[in-house]
Amino acid sequence: MLNKVLFITMMGIALLFASNTVDASPVDTFEFKDEVTKVRFQALSKELRCPKCQNQNLADSNSPIAADLRRELYELLQQGKADSEVVDFMVDRYGEFVLYRPRFSNVTYILWFGPALLILIGVIVVIVILRKKPASKEGLALSTKQQVKLKQLLADNAEQSTGSSTVLEQKEKE
Amino acid sequence: MNKIIRFLPLILVIALGVVLYRGLSLNPQDMPSALVGKTMPVFSLTTLTDANKTVTKADLTGDIVLLNVWATWCPTCKYEHPYLLDIANNAQLQPYVKLYGLNYKDDRMAAMHWLTKYKDPYQFSIFDEEGTLGLDLGVFGAPETFVIDHHGVIRKRFAGAIDTRVWRKEFEPLIKQLISEKQQGQ
Numbered sequence: 040m041l042n043k044v045l046f047i048t049m050m051g052i053a054l055l056f057a058s059n060t061v062d063a064s065p066v067d068t069f070e071f072k073d074e075v076t077k078v079r080f081q082a083l084s085k086e087l088r089c090p091k092c093q094n095q096n097l098a099d100s101n102s103p104i105a106a107d108l109r110r111e112l113y114e115l116l117q118q119g120k121a122d123s124e125v126v127d128f129m130v131d132r133y134g135e136f137v138l139y140r141p142r143f144s145n146v147t148y149i150l151w152f153g154p155a156l157l158i159l160i161g162v163i164v165v166i167v168i169l170r171k172k173p174a175s176k177e178g179l180a181l182s183t184k185q186q187v188k189l190k191q192l193l194a195d196n197a198e199q200s201t202g203s204s205t206v207l208e209q210k211e212k213e
Numbered sequence: 214m215n216k217i218i219r220f221l222p223l224i225l226v227i228a229l230g231v232v233l234y235r236g237l238s239l240n241p242q243d244m245p246s247a248l249v250g251k252t253m254p255v256f257s258l259t260t261l262t263d264a265n266k267t268v269t270k271a272d273l274t275g276d277i278v279l280l281n282v283w284a285t286w287c288p289t290c291k292y293e294h295p296y297l298l299d300i301a302n303n304a305q306l307q308p309y310v311k312l313y314g315l316n317y318k319d320d321r322m323a324a325m326h327w328l329t330k331y332k333d334p335y336q337f338s339i340f341d342e343e344g345t346l347g348l349d350l351g352v353f354g355a356p357e358t359f360v361i362d363h364h365g366v367i368r369k370r371f372a373g374a375i376d377t378r379v380w381r382k383e384f385e386p387l388i389k390q391l392i393s394e395k396q397q398g399q
Contacts, residue, residue: 090353093241103318104353107344132351134247 067106069113076116083122084109087129088137096139246359246370247351253365254349261316261324261338268339270365276311277391278361279384281335281375282347284319285327287355293374294331300380301334309392314338317347317355360387363395 071077084098089105097105097112108129115125129137141147181189248254253270260266273280281297283290301312314335316324321340328338341347350359351370360369368391371383 090244090351107348111348130247132247132349133353134244134351136244 067109067113071113072117079122080113080116083112083116083125086139087112087126088139090133090137242372244372246367248359248367249370251367253361253367254346256339256346256349258339258341258346261314261321261328261340264321264340268337273313273361274365275363277309277363277388277395278359279310279312280315280359280361281312282315282317282350282352282355282357282359283338284317284355285323286319289374290356291331293356293376294334296375296377296380297334298332300375306388309395310388311336315346315350315352316340317352318342318344358384360384360391362391 069080071080081098085096087097087108089095089097089100089102089108091102091104092100095105097109099105111128112125115128120128126138135141135144135147141150143151253273255270257267257269260268279300281293283293297312300306300310312335314337316338318341321342324338324340328335339346344352354372356372356374358371358375359367360371362368369383369387371379373379375384
């Protein structure tokens, strides 16, 4: 019970911090023509990458070029351009690089399918290893000499238990 | 066969190490421009020195053009400036290559003052206060230099300062090629 409470409290704190980082990103005073445009703006500015500060998206970055591109994005959306047109506009100028979600092309197939391929290889390796195990047990099989000894031991054990006396009692008798 | 498989993880780790080590020495800012091979974008802006004089794409075409993006707020541009003067004054290049400036998101007075103080290597500078032409060119900082051939096609984009070493390595071969292309009338 206590654990559960603790967990929920921690999650709450984590969420609080998460929402704080969102608040910390640069604030623009754009006024959107409708709510849908606003949502599209937020989605696109998270998916487009800042060309200067390369590990941030447009929404995160404080650099002047990111501010310019946000303004451009805002204007394109206000003009009623479709998402695909906006993305084309950016790619025409800054290259495929600006897309955090790259498009399918000969160059990006490895990005899209590489991880799946690696997992597949991993699964195959695991299956191969698991299949091999029973086979390796055959090497551990007892030799005839060992088998004879084992039979003898088992037989001894059976005799003792039929005599309905424990090992301890027998030792006492001796 | 079994021996090879036993060493496979080690080989993979070493290969990965080599790849990652190489990645350390790559310059992430060194990106191919999306505009290489495309024609110079259309624009209509004033020149830096004359707010009433409008220049367009047509003013740049015909020669082999070096378009240098610069600004007074950019310290690297100051480093680059003497090398640009050298290029502008190079007697071998002068008949073929014209150097133009793109004054990017700058203050007109400050920029004019800069050019009187450090001398002006440019035929003229385009004054792009809002960064609109910069945006169409995919500029994300200064200095950047574009090489545009005599048909108005962008052939190269270089982000960073030009100095003697960069000029020899990055620009000279392309400029020579473009001069010979132009002479052959291609």
